[in-house]
Structure formats: C-alpha cells, structure tokens
Amino acid sequence: MPVTFQVGIDLGTSRSTITTSTGQRFTTATCVGYCKDVIARKRFGRDYLLGEEAVANRLALNMVWPLADGVVCEDDSAMEATRLVLQHLLEQVLPGRQPDDQVYAAIGVPAQASLRSKKVIVQIARPLVDKLLIVSEAFAVAYALDRFDECLIVDIGAGTTDLCRMHGAFAEEDDQITLTEAGNYLDQILHDAILQQYPDVQLSARIVRTIKEKYGYISDTAEPVTVQLTRQGIPSEYDLAEALQHSCLQLAQPISRAIQTLVGSFDPDFQEALRHNIIIAGGGSRLQGIDKAIEKSLEAYGGGRAVCVDDAEFCGSTGTLKLCADMPDDYWEQL
Amino acid sequence: MLPSVIISKGLLVAAAGSWLTSGALLMLVHQRLSLLNKRQAQQIEQLQQHQQTLEEHLVALRRQAAPPVIQATTVSQEQTVIQQIPAAKDTKGAFLQDLLNSNLKLQQDIEHL
Numbered sequence: 001m002p003v004t005f006q007v008g009i010d011l012g013t014s015r016s017t018i019t020t021s022t023g024q025r026f027t028t029a030t031c032v033g034y035c036k037d038v039i040a041r042k043r044f045g046r047d048y049l050l051g052e053e054a055v056a057n058r059l060a061l062n063m064v065w066p067l068a069d070g071v072v073c074e075d076d077s078a079m080e081a082t083r084l085v086l087q088h089l090l091e092q093v094l095p096g097r098q099p100d101d102q103v104y105a106a107i108g109v110p111a112q113a114s115l116r117s118k119k120v121i122v123q124i125a126r127p128l129v130d131k132l133l134i135v136s137e138a139f140a141v142a143y144a145l146d147r148f149d150e151c152l153i154v155d156i157g158a159g160t161t162d163l164c165r166m167h168g169a170f171a172e173e174d175d176q177i178t179l180t181e182a183g184n185y186l187d188q189i190l191h192d193a194i195l196q197q198y199p200d201v202q203l204s205a206r207i208v209r210t211i212k213e214k215y216g217y218i219s220d221t222a223e224p225v226t227v228q229l230t231r232q233g234i235p236s237e238y239d240l241a242e243a244l245q246h247s248c249l250q251l252a253q254p255i256s257r258a259i260q261t262l263v264g265s266f267d268p269d270f271q272e273a274l275r276h277n278i279i280i281a282g283g284g285s286r287l288q289g290i291d292k293a294i295e296k297s298l299e300a301y302g303g304g305r306a307v308c309v310d311d312a313e314f315c316g317s318t319g320t321l322k323l324c325a326d327m328p329d330d331y332w333e334q335l
Numbered sequence: 336m337l338p339s340v341i342i343s344k345g346l347l348v349a350a351a352g353s354w355l356t357s358g359a360l361l362m363l364v365h366q367r368l369s370l371l372n373k374r375q376a377q378q379i380e381q382l383q384q385h386q387q388t389l390e391e392h393l394v395a396l397r398r399q400a401a402p403p404v405i406q407a408t409t410v411s412q413e414q415t416v417i418q419q420i421p422a423a424k425d426t427k428g429a430f431l432q433d434l435l436n437s438n439l440k441l442q443q444d445i446e447h448l
Contacts, residue, residue: 119445133438143430170433323434326427331435335442 002100007129008321009089009107010137010314011121013067013159014183014283016085019317021325024093027313028052032081033061050088069180070110070137070160071117072124083124090128104332105129106320108137111162111176131332133323138164139171140319141281145309150270151277152262154255154294154306155316156284158183161255165262165274177262181254183284186212189250193243194229201229201238211240216288217248248293251284256297259304278306285312 006021017027033054035041040060048054054061066078066085090103097103107125109118118134125132138153141164147153148168155162161182165175191208194201207229215225225241263274275298280291285308298304309315 115441115444115448118441119448122441122445133434134441135434148430170430170437323431327431327435331431334435335438 002098002102004102004104005094005097006321006324007090007093007103007105008140008317008319008324009086009105010140010316010320011067011082011086011107011109012157012283012316013065013070014157015313016089017314017317018089018093019314019321020093021321022093025314025317026089026092028085028088028092029055030067030082030085031055031063031065032084033058033063036060036062048084050084068159070157070162070178071113072120074116074120079120079124082121083128086125086128102131103129104131104133104324104327106133106135106140106324108135108140108316108320110157110160110178111136111138111164112173112178131335133320133327133335135320135323136162136164136171136176137316138162138176138281140316140323141279141309142166142171142319143322144315144319145279147279149277150273151279152259152274154259154278154280155282156182156255156280156287156290157282161258161282161284163255163258163262165266167266167270174265175262177258179254179258181251186247186251186284186287190243190247193247194238194240197240197243198229198231198238200231202231202233203229211244212247212287214288215240215244217245217252217290217293248287248290249297252290252293252297255294256301259294259298260301263301275302275304278304279309280306281309281312281315283312285309 008019010017012030014030015027016030017025019025028051031051031054033049035044035047035049041047043060044057049057049061054063064077064081066072066081072078072082090097094101094103105125105128107121109121121134122132137157138155141153141155142148142151148166150168151166153162153164153166155164159180159182161179163177163179164171167175187205187208190212191203191205194203194208194211211227215227223241224239225244226237227240228235229238230236259275259278263271266274278294280294284290291306291308294306295304298306311318
C-alpha cells in the first residue's frame with residue numbers, strides 16, 4: 001500500500017538537513033566532489049563523492065559548493081550538484097521508499113530570495129518529490145519553536161542571515177530582512193584580522209572555521225586565547241583574543257542594525273517586547289557568545305535580550321516538517 | 336372673696352405678645368421644615384433616578400467591553416485551557432492558509448517568469 005512521507009528540508013550554503021515524518025533526520029555538507037582524474041575515479045569507484053566524504057577527500061576532487069548567499073548558483077554544474085545533494089538527503093532518510101510512495105516536501109529558502117532563485121529550487125526539487133512547498137527559513141524556525149507572538153528570529157547561516165519579525169500573523173516581505181553578513185563573512189574577516197596581526201601565519205578556511213567555532217566571541221574581560229598555528233611549517237602559539245573579539249562584533253553590528261530596522265518600523269507599543277525577544281538560530285547560533293555580542297551591539301540602540309535555540313542544526317528542517325505535517329490534505333491538492 | 340392678683344397692664348401686654356411671637360415662630364419653623372423635607376424628598380428621588388440610570392449604563396458598558404473576560408472568570412482552569420486549544424489551531428490555520436496562498440502565487444509567478 002502506498003505511503004505518504006512528509007519531509008522538511010533546510011538547504012543551506014554550508015550544510016543541508018532533512019527531517020521526516022518517520023522520525024529520521026540527517027545532515028550533510030552541501031557539496032559535491034567530482035573526481036579529478038582516472039586515478040581518483042579508480043580509488044573511489046565512483047564519479048563523485050557527496051557531503052563529508054567529499055570534504056575529507058577534497059584534494060583528489062573538483063569541489064562544487066552549489067549554493068552561494070543561500071541560493072542555488074545559476075549554472076548547470078551548481079544545479080546538478082544541488083539535485084545530487086537533495087537526492088542524497090532523501091535516500092539517506094527514506095531508504096525503503098517504493099515507486100508508488102508519495103513524498104510531500106517543504107524546503108526553506110532565504111527570507112528575501114528572488115523569484116528566480118525560488119524557481120531554480122522548484123525546478124530541481126520537483127522531479128524528486130510529489131508535492132513541494134517553499135518556506136522562508138526564518139519563518140520555519142518560528143514555526144518550529146511555536147513562537148507566533150512578538151519576537152524576532154535571527155537565523156544566521158553560512159551564506160545569509162535571515163531576520164523575521166513575528167507578530168501573530170503570517171510574516172510578509174516587510175517583516176523580513178536577508179543579510180549577506182553571515183558565517184562565511186565572519187570567516188573572511190577573522191582570516192583577515194589574524195593575518196593583519198600575524199602576517200606570516202598559515203591559514204586555511206578549515207583552520208579559521210575551527211578557531212571560530214571553538215572560541216567564538218571574546219568579551220572585554222576575557223583571558224588571552226592561545227591557538228597553535230604554523231609559520232612556514234613551524235608550529236607556534238599565537239594570541240587571537242583581539243582578532244576574535246573584533247571579528248565577532250563586525251558580524252554583530254550589521255545584524256543589530258537590521259534588528260533595529262525591524263524594531264523601528266514596528267508598532268511602538270510592541271517595540272520593547274520585540275527588542276527583548278530575539279531568538280538566534282542557524283549554524284551561527286552555535287558560535288560561542290554570539291548572543292552576548294549581539295546584545296552588546298544593541299546597546300547603541302537602547303539594548304535588547306537575545307537567546308540561542310537549543311537545536312541549531314535541525315531547527316529549520318523541523319519547522320518545515322511541522323508545516324508539512326500541519327498542512328491539510330486539500331491544501332496539498334491545490335499545489 | 337377670691338384672691339386677686341394685681342397685674343399691671345404692661346405685663347399683660349408683654350405676656351400676650353410673647354405668646355403670640357412664640358406661636359408665630361413655631362408656625363414659621365414648621366412651614367420651613369415642611370418645605371425642606373419636601374425639597375429633600377425631591378432631591379432623593381432625583382438621585383435615585385440618576386443612580387438607576389448610571390447602573391444601567393455600567394452594565395451595558397461591561398457587556399460591550401469584555402464579555403469573554405467576565406465569562407472566563409466563571410469557568411474552571413481546565414475549561415479555560417480547553418477553550419484555548421481551538422484558538423491556537425486557528426492561528427496555525429491562518430498561517431497555513433497564508434502559506435498556501437503565497438505558494439500558489441509563487442507558482443503563478445514562476446509560470447509567468
């Protein structure tokens with residue numbers, strides 16, 4: 001007998017996650033690595049590797065990260081890579097899927113993704129699922145948390161930071177802002193700040209990301225952060241406290257400005273409530289002390305209170321799954 | 336022979352005058368008191384009418400302003416919780432309806448792109 005599966009998907013620039021109505025969930029790096037040559041193909045026994053496996057063997061592969069700024073790049077290789085990632089996600093969580101089974105999916109997109117970007121995602125996903133719903137990522141987070149009252153969702157991803165103002169009604173375009181200052185932006189400014197302080201140290205994107213995730217925001221009173229880096233292959237210890245503090249505040253400032261834009265254009269009776277109910281989600285919420293950095297940055301606008309979600313990894317896909325599950329059958333029929 | 340009291344005319348006149356004056360004063364006081372009572376009774380009646388009108392207004396205003404609040408205070412906590420569940424569903428229902436509409440519009444826009 002055919003079964004209908006509901007799946008929530010958060011297609012991210014760095015990582016993608018999927019959660020299903022059967023209780024399965026899976027996360028992977030949003031990338032595809034194509035074998036560079038015959039030797040690599042012979043070694044892996046395939047033309048391409050996906051996710052973490054591709055990242056681990058990247059020296060032998062041509063890596064494609066198909067999403068930039070939260071949306072699929074509009075070229076054939078990116079579209080094909082996105083299709084492979086989506087297919088990989090579905091295969092991992094629905095291994096026993098039969099041809100007659102139905103898959104109803106909701107996919108999260110950046111709050112202000114263009115119509116063209118949404119069209120690309122629909123084109124890629126349609127052949128893989130039977131019904132498709134496109135949802136704002138930040139709204140999905142609010143739905144996952146059942147937060148429909150006055151609050152402000154700040155979903156910090158790798159490519160974009162999405163802000164969504166909730167006020168008990170469906171979030172319209174005016175209630176949402178998408179910033180390109182996100183995880184990758186922080187990596188870049190941290191990379192530059194370290195090199196400015198220690199010009200000869202050797203850094204890679206992976207090293208910078210590890211430092212960022214391990215230490216995060218350093219407050220004014222913090223002790224020195226000593227990290228081992230190499231200089232011409234010779235390891236030494238370097239103090240990165242200043243670079244980390246400076247970089248995290250650089251990320252927090254545009255986010256605070258965007259928060260203030262949404263607060264300032266809101267009903268004055270509820271502005272205070274909004275400013276004191278900031279919920280930080282996405283991979284960026286795992287950055288240690290990001291809530292404190294945003295609160296510090298908000299001091300210039302009258303202060304505020306921010307908290308991070310508990311399940312940063314799956315919060316978005318849980319929200320899209322909840323939307324799928326709550327959607328009545330007759331609504332699905334119309335799609 | 337009956338004993339007689341010799342009273343001067345002046346004293347008689349004074350006594351008669353005093354009696355008349357007292358009587359007149361009593362009459363006057365009685366009239367004034369009656370008038371005051373009558374006025375007070377009228378005022379009390381007016382105040383009672385005012386009070387009745389205000390009470391009617393107050394009841395009407397309470398009914399207009401918050402009938403559910405008045406009702407909610409009369410139900411138990413368990414009943415109140417049960418009553419809130421359909422309200423939450425309605426909020427989600429409105430979200431889902433809006434989401435459906437936005438996706439239907441997206442489909443149309445993509446077709447026209």
